[in-house]
Amino acid sequence: MAATAILARQIGALATKGGGGWYGPHMAAASRAIAERLPLVDLVLEIRDARIPLSSEYEQLRNYPSSSRRIIVMNKMDLANRSQIKEWKRYFEQQNCISYGVNSHNKENIKELLNFLLARVRELKRTNDFNYTAVIMLIGIPNVGKSALANSLHQIGSTNFIVHDVRRTLFETISSFDGNVQVGEDLSRLIEAELTALREAFQVPVELGEEAQNKVAAKLLNLYRTGRLGHYTLDSLPWHT
Template sequence: MATATLARQIGSAIIKATNNTSLGGWFSPHMAAASRAIAERIPLVDLVLEVRDARIPLSSAFKQMENYTSSSKRIIVMNKVDLASPSELKEWMKYFEQNNCISYGVNAHNKESIKQFLNFLQARVRELNNVDHSSYTATILLLGIPNVEKGRLKHATVSPQPGETKDISSLKIGSHPNIYVLDTPGVLPPQIHDVEICTKLALTGSI
């Protein structure tokens, strides 16, 4: 009970801090610039991978994707499945399916899990673009809030501090067809008004 009260106090304190403009908040200039760049690129790519924390798959949603909820090229990637409850993860997968969202669970620290994930992406690219040849080149946009370990999914170094990626960068992750991933900085909305969401994000290291 005391732990739950303390957690809510943390969430409330974060909300108050972000409403205080003199403190600057978490929405840094690089987040604002990244938000604009992401909005420009979403219509241009083959797939959008919205990476979330498997422990808090709703609270870790990327707000800019709210207008693309039923898009066939959007995939909700629940990372850190090794830290989540298997039974709860199964229920979340069912939930997203019922809401016409494609979802996938992955452990970015497990080589076999990463391999299966890349195979899934290649199959999805072929399906969406009706291609089955090595000359096709697809582009995937990787996005999410800070510290959901997007970088691990493109075999890049992940900083222990949220917000390490400062701009949009690309890396080839697959062949037959060729797949390039555009990684983006972790971006939070300018303000979060829900105490429970703030608490969960703080406890999982995203704020």
């Protein structure tokens, strides 16, 4: 077992260094920049390879105090042994480190990570009493999947924020409507007001003119079709007389 562990660590070291020579002047400059910015961020996500969670450690964070502000994210967990990931989570918990396993190519997994991060941010805001936008630093050595994870977080996160804005806009527009939807003229007025308000939520340029409404309508229909607006049944039960 000891020999296997040593061999695994050596393979991990080779995999993370990519054959050596990766720590050049640009990496030294990046390390200095990271050191300067670390005190300014609210959360630090240290990305590691779930197959080599020890060998892929970012050494600059080795002496970083374990706290609720640091999260070890074990990426590529779909390529690792799941039972071993559980063992590593227990290990990090014993070291007073928060850890999380993720597959950066799985949308549902990314959504779960986003919800986890939002919960951490809310907890930080509650305990530290701040109301500004939280700053999160994503950090890690080469080849652990930082770019893939960052892109997935951005893509899924942006969509979630847009859906939230769309829901809020629809609610506010309908709540402030003083007409009668049973009247054709009033219903048309409500639809016009909703499309106009949603243009900003969907970030559709005003310069498009009438085409802007078509784009807004298409985006709204897409959200409904894919179920991201919520669970709605549009047809009413027919009343039998």
